[in-house]
Amino acid sequence: MPSGLVDPEAPCPTPGDLPDPGTEPASPELAGGCFTTEPPVLNKCLLISTSHEKPERRGGEVGCAREGPSVGSLNDDTVCPRPGTLGTQEAALGRVTAGLPDRAPSLYLSGRYLYCGELTVLLAQAIPLHQLATKYRVASLQRGVADYMRAHLAGGAGPAVGWYHYAVSTGDEALRQSCLQFLAWNLSAVAGSAEWGAVSPELLAQLLPRSDLVLQDELELFQALEAWLGRARPPPAVAERALRAIRYPMIPPAQLFQLQARSAALARHGPAVADLLLQAYQFHAASPLHYAKFFDVNGSAFLPRNYLAPAWGAPWVINNPARDDRSTSFQTQLGPSGHDSGRRVTWNVLFSPRWLPVSLRPVYADATGTALPLARPEDGRPRLVVTPASSGGDAAGVSFQKTVLVGARHHGRLLVRHAYSFHQSSEEAGDFLAHADLQRRNSEYLVENALHLHLIVKPVYHTLIRTPK
DSSP, X not given: OOTXXXXXXXXXXXXXXXXXXXXXXXXXXXXXXXXXXXXXXXXXXXXXXXXXXXXXXXXXXXXXXXXXXXXXXXXGTEEEEOTTOSTHHHHXXXXXXXXXXTTSOHHHHHHHHHHHSOOXXXXXXXXXXXXXXXXXXXXXXXXXXXXXXXXXXXXXXXXXXXXXXXXHHHTOHHHHHXXXXXXXXTHHHHHTSGGXXXXXXXXXXXXXXXXXXXXXXXXXXXXXXXXXXXXXXXXXXXXXXXXXXXXXXXXXXXXXXXXXXXXXXXXXXGGGGHHHHHHHXXXXXXXXXXXXXXXXXXXXXXXXXXXXXXXXXXXXXXXXXXXXXXXXXXXXXXXXXXXXXXXXXXXXXXXXXXXXOGGGSOOBOTTTOOBOOOOOGGGOEEEEEEEESSSOOSOTTEEEEEEEEEEEEETTEEEEEEEEEESSBGGXXXXXXXXXXXXXXXXXXXXXXXXXXXXXXXXXXXXXXXXXX
8 A cells, every 4th residue: 555545445435426515425335434424523622633634536546645743723713523423434534634724715625524524624714614515505514513613602712793694694593592692691892892893783683682791881882882883874763773772770870961961872863762861860860669659660671781890799709619618798789770879788609519409418217217328429519699698688679680600711801601590599590500510620611720700689670569549
């Protein structure tokens, strides 16, 4: 066998034997050899390949010429299949990679996948490669690239705005929802980046009504919207709908005065939001209890988003979180109303890395008094409890929702990976850190062996029950 070629006995067909693009291989030899009907497992991982191979035709047969070592890393935003997922293909062709420059033809990559069932994808190649897979109906490659894009969104590496618009154009609902969730949880970071200028009016209309947006405060969202309006110059109807999605009661009255005096967007479209500004001033002028006697407080305008400002919560960094229970305390304002701006509530927090539910704790038998076998420590799961330091944490007409943001660091930025909401205990959320490995120092949930949480308390107002006179 000539040096540099794989075994010619491997079932690699000639190009003429390959099926039409997008069709499943008819012969078992094709299905078990260089062409696969199974999607490759595409994960973000460190790529260290011992060979960089290209298909090469020799006398009617296809071999793979080796070109020496090839190394890629996460810093290059590359992706590679997990070893051992391609079955007989690895035995036939060895490990094949196709790391190409950003502008290299994606057609070559798709052909590479058809021959070898494995390739390396750069972020800039994801959309062209997905387009080719969609056009030629290569379902396994299409699913693999979509999974790759969703995985990189979760880690903060993907261009979320561009991928959202592509998902809308192709009808990929799963990718669209992944992009929306990432943008909502990291809107503060996205609004300060170059991506914000590429946001379409349709995407903006999807984001503004959401209550899970993570921002410093509502004023930051208004300023980001104003910058977008000045850059995009949308029709007046689009601008007015966007301005009406701002939750003005969540902005302190002193800042509302400044906005009315200095905002170019309000100077241009002020009459369209005049009723909302009046509503906000009325809300700040009276106590929430008194205001609720005359106006409905169940609207979204009175529901806080996930604000990172100190008045709404506090960050909590837990070093070596798997070691033992931890506790902390912090203060928040009683509510967003100007009437409550000077009132504070103290909250106590307890974090348990291996809390056991009652159903798993030992129960003593009535007859002998012996206990059942103790549950193992690994049977426990993380738990977080947030309670007021004094009794009567919920005032009349208001309850307090707790939201916990779990952060992960990517390229020096701390991004939100998960958000959990509950009233008092994370048990209510059901899946709090359910998939987190807090024992492993390089866990994707830990940053330098520390768990980064941000605790947020959101007052939720309720309409008072009126008794007939």
